[in-house]
Amino acid sequence: MIEIISATALSTVQDHGRSGSLRYGVGTAGAMDRLALAAGNLMLGNDEDAACLEIPVFPFQARFLEDCDFALTGADCTANLDGRALSPWWASRARAGQTLSLALPKSGSRAYLALGGGIDVPMVLGSRSTQLRGAFGGLDGRALRQTDRLPAVQAIANRALDFGIEPPSLALPRMIDGMVALRVIPASEYAAFSAQSQAAFWASAWKVTPQSDRYGFRLAGDPLVPMQPIETRSHGIVPGVIQVPHGGQPIIQMRDAQPSGGYPKFGSVIEADLWRLGQTPIGSRVRFIETSYEEALDALADNRRYLDEVQRLVGLRGLEHA
Structure with a gap:
């Protein structure tokens, strides 16, 4: 579980978003950077579309209220855990009472904080994503506020965590x-x-x-x-x-x-x-x-290969520490 410390603005709980509800006038919502969300989840052994925290405004601070695995992806922020510097696109473990701080990004505009097992908020229409226009999903259908608390589905996994991966901006440059x-x-x-x-x-x-x-x-x-x-x-x-x-x-x-x-x-x-x-x-x-449409499908396949490579590398690390 984490507690929001900063008086942050517009941070929301997001997953891959809702599908199948457009006919009812319900938009998709979901992460603005699905690749970052999926990669952060894979680093922790979560489902790819587990709910994460999307952070678009900085500085940002959150306190861990229990030991918890976490991964940071998305924007290249200057990040630290109780003063210990964290590299971008990095998975680690926090101890109860430690504070995570994110400063203004050097590149990119949205950071993603994934927790062990994903963020545990109710499922609404097949998704945990916050839909701000409709005021549902996420935490009470709204952006997060100071003192809000978000529980993790499975805070700690039985494996060591202290590694990073190549961001898609380098793996898939354009x-x-x-x-x-x-x-x-x-x-x-x-x-x-x-x-x-x-x-x-x-x-x-x-x-x-x-x-x-x-x-x-x-x-x-x-x-x-x-x-x-x-x-x-x-x-x-x-x-x-x-x-x-x-x-x-x-x-x-x-x-x-x-x-x-x-x-x-x-x-x-x-x-x-x-x-x-x-x-x-x-x-x-x-x-x-x-x-073209065909080239668009090829581009989706490139994204899939990137995530498959992340999953492969995470699996190799699991074998190293088994």
Whole structure:
């Protein structure tokens, strides 16, 4: 069990999110960086989608109220346990009374704290993820507050823990001119935009504005202009869809996006790259790469191979300490 010490903002309990409920108007929620969440869980021997703590605002502090295995993944924060420095993407064991502190990230924007067995909060519609818009899931359907306590399913496992893994930013690099590159499949209204706007979308850098959050990332750049006004009925959307409102500045739907919307769909960031966007800090710039459905499936397979390698390495460590 851990207790939140810092007056943190917007930290929530998340797993991989809800599936199968979009038809009822319930969004997916879930971790903005599923790869970091899954890797942290694998390091502890948890199920890949066990509930973890997603931390988007720093500094952050939590106290362990019992001996507990934990792993830190995601953003490269300066972290320490009672003053002992911790490397990024590291699994360790805390003793009761010790305090974990995370400072501002050197890279990335969201840290993930996994606990032994996962965080033990009620399951709602097949997931423990916090859905802020609907105020359910996680801990009372809200962001965490100072003095909140979160229990671990199985705090301690019968094996030694003090190791790290290679982060996906190094194992699966994808950059253009020093900027995060996101692969995008053109969507249904793409052809309705001018050739100039289409070309600018792929060739330009797009700034992530301060209006970005778990619901959507709002970008700033040369406006995307349709050849004539587009009016559509509200229709189903999912995380990754790039919509273009009347001002021409695109919005990328993220994990807390509502399940329907009426703005034209220019494209969709592929599922395999959403973790990259989830770790992109406010104010930085991203680039887009046109891709195909088949290439998107290949990218998912690359992510799967990364996680399989993490699981293999964790298994080897288990054999070493058996």
